Structures are given as structure tokens and as C-alpha cells.
Amino acid sequence: MSHAVLACEQMAHADRWTIENAQIPGTTLMENAGAAVARAVLERFGHARRALVLCGPGNNGGDGYVAARILQESGMSVTAYAFGTPRGGTDAAIARSRYSGAVEPPEEFEPSRDDVVVDAIFGAGLTRDLPERVLVALHKARSATCPVVAVDLPSGVNGDSGADLGGALTADVTVTFFRKKPGHLLFPGRQACGEVVVADIGVRAEALAAKPPVIFENVPQLWGPVLPKPDATWHKYSRGHAAVFSGGKHATGAARLAALAAQRTGAGAVTILGQPDALDIHAAHLTSIMLRPCAPDDSYDRLGELKGCRACVLGPGFGDFTTARRLALSILQEADRTGLRLVLDADGITAFASESKALFDVAHAVVGQALVLTPHEGEFGRLFPDLAEDRSLSKVDKAVAAAARANAVVLYKGPDTVVAAPDGRAAINTNATSSLATAGSGDVLSGVIGGLVAQGLPLWEAACAAAWLHGEAGGAAGPLAVAEDIVARIPVAFGLLNQGRDTRAPWP
Numbered sequence: 001m002s003h004a005v006l007a008c009e010q011m012a013h014a015d016r017w018t019i020e021n022a023q024i025p026g027t028t029l030m031e032n033a034g035a036a037v038a039r040a041v042l043e044r045f046g047h048a049r050r051a052l053v054l055c056g057p058g059n060n061g062g063d064g065y066v067a068a069r070i071l072q073e074s075g076m077s078v079t080a081y082a083f084g085t086p087r088g089g090t091d092a093a094i095a096r097s098r099y100s101g102a103v104e105p106p107e108e109f110e111p112s113r114d115d116v117v118v119d120a121i122f123g124a125g126l127t128r129d130l131p132e133r134v135l136v137a138l139h140k141a142r143s144a145t146c147p148v149v150a151v152d153l154p155s156g157v158n159g160d161s162g163a164d165l166g167g168a169l170t171a172d173v174t175v176t177f178f179r180k181k182p183g184h185l186l187f188p189g190r191q192a193c194g195e196v197v198v199a200d201i202g203v204r205a206e207a208l209a210a211k212p213p214v215i216f217e218n219v220p221q222l223w224g225p226v227l228p229k230p231d232a233t234w235h236k237y238s239r240g241h242a243a244v245f246s247g248g249k250h251a252t253g254a255a256r257l258a259a260l261a262a263q264r265t266g267a268g269a270v271t272i273l274g275q276p277d278a279l280d281i282h283a284a285h286l287t288s289i290m291l292r293p294c295a296p297d298d299s300y301d302r303l304g305e306l307k308g309c310r311a312c313v314l315g316p317g318f319g320d321f322t323t324a325r326r327l328a329l330s331i332l333q334e335a336d337r338t339g340l341r342l343v344l345d346a347d348g349i350t351a352f353a354s355e356s357k358a359l360f361d362v363a364h365a366v367v368g369q370a371l372v373l374t375p376h377e378g379e380f381g382r383l384f385p386d387l388a389e390d391r392s393l394s395k396v397d398k399a400v401a402a403a404a405r406a407n408a409v410v411l412y413k414g415p416d417t418v419v420a421a422p423d424g425r426a427a428i429n430t431n432a433t434s435s436l437a438t439a440g441s442g443d444v445l446s447g448v449i450g451g452l453v454a455q456g457l458p459l460w461e462a463a464c465a466a467a468w469l470h471g472e473a474g475g476a477a478g479p480l481a482v483a484e485d486i487v488a489r490i491p492v493a494f495g496l497l498n499q500g501r502d503t504r505a506p507w508p
């Protein structure tokens with residue numbers, strides 16, 4: 001089972017490689033693809049009055065003609081609609097010629113709610129906005145409220161970015177081939193795809209050997225092997241010590257959530273650093289978390305308390321941008337000597353809005369990496385305005401470019417959080433629920449990352465694991481969860497891992 005995600009260009013390469021090196025004809029791949037689509041239709045909507053198959057001019061349409069033929073052979077009433085004609089001699093033309101049923105022009109397409117529509121107009125080859133007659137047909141299908149099975153992608157969704165070039169249907173099922181593409185996992189594409197079925201059509205995994213995939217769905221297999229294994233000889237500091245910087249006395253809650261989350265994630269010791277009046281408030285709420293004073297003009301070398309600490313979280317509720325910059329820069333300047341890693345979140349990110357170069361310069365001076373950035377969309381735009389505005393880039397492209405520029409692991413938040421590393425790896429998170437959209441949820445996430453980094457996880461794996469655990473904890477806390485509930489469910493998320501109960505592996 002693979003959790004790799006392929007760009008459309010890599011998928012086309014894998015198709016070509018299989019045809020040329022494994023001597024599997026393109027028509028065979030297309031037969032297998034069409035058969036997988038037909039199977040999905042019959043399994044889920046075999047009771048439909050008619051199957052109406054919308055076929056484009058390329059290979060996506062070719063898959064549609066194969067599916068139409070097999071559905072007809074199975075006894076369903078089938079009509080195909082031709083949106084263009086396959087070029088002579090192509091696999092799609094051959095598939096078209098093997099289908100002997102009715103082929104109508106698009107104008108004849110009149111779906112009803114008892115039909116099932118197979119959308120095989122455009123897939124990975126979509127290059128521009130949808131033509132008017134396609135838009136009209138998709139509108140008719142939407143109005144009919146009939147079930148839709150999309151071939152590879154709903155027509156109009158860009159396979160690399162998940163962008164909707166306009167008018168795509170929301171499918172009940174999307175049948176794709178060999179591996180998922182970013183467009184199946186990134187919004188709005190993910191929503192348009194509905195359930196995604198990945199079919200094996202005979203494309204060979206060896207096709208990827210020369211250039212292994214670097215984009216993944218964020219599943220436990222990615223980082224499970226580097227999670228700490230419980231050891232009877234542990235003491236609290238060997239389990240990892242994390243620190244969290246507190247905001248002022250009227251903004252202490254965010255640091256408390258991050259600290260509690262780091263503790264629930266398994267850090268053996270957690271310290272909150274803050275000004276004395278803020279620490280008084282923490283003291284009234286906390287028992288097992290340590291409190292240490294920190295003056296506004298402190299920089300790393302005056303923070304003796306951070307010795308032995310492997311991770312610190314700076315930003316949640318912090319408020320003071322000048323101090324945030326001084327602390328962040330001094331922590332990174334000392335990082336090679338101390339081994340301390342910095343999770344910079346919220347106000348810690350905004351503090352560098354107009355001074356990002358200073359942050360990136362010190363982060364690049366570190367041997368290896370010492371920085372994790374956790375921006376949501378607004379914060380990402382503050383730190384990387386040119387990347388944020390570049391409409392030619394997908395969310396994965398943006399996160400990867402930002403990670404390289406900042407020499408940081410970048411966890412770009414959202415319903416489709418992307419975790420990117422400077423070496424080009426990226427994981428797309430898929431288990432977040434709407435319960436995570438609540439005040440303090442981001443503070444919990446930064447605390448989970450800090451807790452895992454404190455236990456010695458490499459930064460990218462820590463951020464990927466944190467996104468997944470946060471998603472599971474949010475799901476377990478239910479739709480009306482508040483941030484405290486998410487913290488309380490972190491052990492439940494770990495329990496799913498430990499008991500091997502995560503059966504939602506990416507491929508069936």
C-alpha cells in the first residue's frame with residue numbers, strides 16, 4: 001500500500017514507462033481503467049435507470065468509452081455523449097470504436113435523478129477553462145441531482161493543485177489510477193472528488209524508481225517508525241523537556257494550551273516562561289507544568305531555564321513582536337550549540353512580517369534545521385507574500401518553496417494542511433474535521449509539535465505526526481469541541497496508533 005501522491009506529469013511518466021518497459025499496451029491500461037470505473041458504477045449505482053457517460057476527446061474520454069461498453073455488456077441502459085472526437089489511431093479512438101452503443105452530441109444530454117452520470121470529459125490533461133458546452137452539460141447534471149462517478153478527476157479540477165477551473169461537479173465517487181494526485185487531497189478538489197477509489201490498472205511501481213515521489217498523504221506509516229518507544233529506564237528529562245513562552249497577564253491561555261498539549265504528547269517535562277504577573281495566573285491554573293520568569297529583554301543566553309530543553313514554542317498569545325523577534329533570532333543563533341529547536345507560531349510569525357529576511361538568514365546559518373513555522377493562510381501571506389499571491393502555484397508548491405526559502409519545516413494550516421520540508425518533501429493532511437476550527441486549536445497544534453520535537457523526532461516527521469494526532473484528537477472530541485477537549489483527546493489519538501487500530505490506510 002502506497003501513500004505516495006503523484007503530480008500529473010509523474011503519472012504520465014509512469015504510464016509511458018509501463019507501456020515502454022513492461023510491454024503493457026496503453027489500450028490495456030485503458031481497458032483496466034474503464035473496467036474499474038464500470039465496477040464502481042455497478043457496485044454503487046447498478047440500480048440506476050441509465051448510465052449516461054460524458055466522454056471527452058482524450059484518454060479520459062477513452063476510459064469513459066471502455067466503461068460505457070462494459071456497463072452495456074452488464075445489461076445497463078447506456079448512452080455516451082461525445083465532447084469532441086478522439087484523434088485517429090489513439091487508444092481513445094480504439095476504445096471509442098469498440099463501443100457499439102449510442103453516442104449522442106452533448107446537446108442531447110438530459111439527465112434525470114434516476115440516472116447515474118459518468119464524468120469522463122477531462123482528467124489529467126485539462127489545460128484551460130472548460131468550454132461552454134461542457135459547462136452546460138455539467139450544469140444539467142448538477143440540476144438533475146443524480147449520482148456522479150468521475151473518471152480520474154471531476155472535469156474542471158486541476159490534478160496538481162485541486163483548483164476548480166470553473167464548473168466541476170461534486171462527484172459521489174472518483175475513480176483514479178495507480179496513485180492519488182494532489183488534486184484529490186487539496187481543496188476544493190478534495191470536496192469535488194467525493195470518495196476516492198484508487199484502482200490498480202497495471203502501472204508498474206518500478207516506474208517511480210528513478211525519481212521517487214516526494215509528496216505523500218499524511219498517514220502514520222510516514223512517521224510512525226520514528227515515534228519514541230516506551231522504555232523502562234526513562235526519567236522525566238530523558239522523555240524530553242519542552243518550553244513554551246507565555247503572553248502577558250491578559251493573554252496566558254494560549255501558552256497554557258500549548259504547554260498542556262506538549263505534556264499530553266509525551267514530553268516528560270514542560271516549562272512555561274513568562275513575566276511574573278503572567279506566571280501568577282498560570283500558577284492558579286497549573287499543577288505539573290513548571291513556571292520560570294523571563295524578562296522582556298531576555299534573549300537565549302539569559303534563559304538558563306532552557307538548558308536541556310530540546311524544543312520551545314514561541315508565539316501563541318505572545319503579543320510583543322519586538323521580544324518575539326529577539327528571542328527567536330537568539331534561539332536560532334545558538335541552535336547548533338544547544339540543540340534547541342524552535343516552533344514559531346501565531347504572533348511569533350507575524351512579528352517577522354516585515355523582517356522575514358532576518359529570520360530566514362539565521363535559520364539558514366544553522367547546520368541542519370532548527371525551525372518549524374506553522375502559518376495559517378493569513379500568516380503565510382505575511383511571511384511569503386509573493387508565494388501566497390502566485391496563482392500558478394498549488395498549496396503544496398507554496399509550502400515547499402516557503403520551506404526552502406526559510407530553511408524551515410513549514411506546516412501550512414487549513415482543512416488540507418500541508419507539511420513541507422526544505423528538501424522538497426511534503427505531506428498533505430487528510431483527517432482534519434471541522435471541530436478543529438475553534439479558538440486555541442492552533443495553540444494546541446504547536447504544543448503537540450513542541451512535545452514531539454522535545455522527544456527527539458526530526459522536525460518534518462514531528463510536524464506531520466502532530467497534524468495527524470491533532471486531527472484525530474479533534475475528531476474524537478466531537479463537533480462541539482473546544483480546545484481543551486482536543487488536548488484531552490490526544491491520548492485517544494495515540495491509542496489508535498498504539499493499538500494498530502488505524503485502519504483507514506490510504507488505499508483499499
Ligand SMILES: NC(=O)C1=CN([C@@H]2O[C@H](COP(=O)(O)OP(=O)(O)OC[C@H]3O[C@@H](n4cnc5c(N)ncnc54)[C@H](O)[C@@H]3O)[C@@H](O)[C@H]2O)[C@@H](O)CC1
Binds near residue numbers: 026029063
Ligand atoms: N496511458 C495513459 O496515459 C492512461 C491515461 N489514462 C487516462 O487518461 C487521462 C489523461 O489523458 P489525456 O492526457 O489525453 O488528457 P484528457 O483526456 O484529460 O484531456 C486531453 C484532451 O483534452 C484537450 N483539452 C484539455 N483541456 C481542455 C479544455 N479546457 N477545453 C477543451 N479541450 C481541452 C486536450 O487538448 C486533449 O485533447 C487520465 O486522466 C486518465 O483518465 C488512463 O486511460 C490510463 C492510461
Ligand SMILES: [K+]
Binds near residue numbers: 122123153
Ligand atoms: K473526468
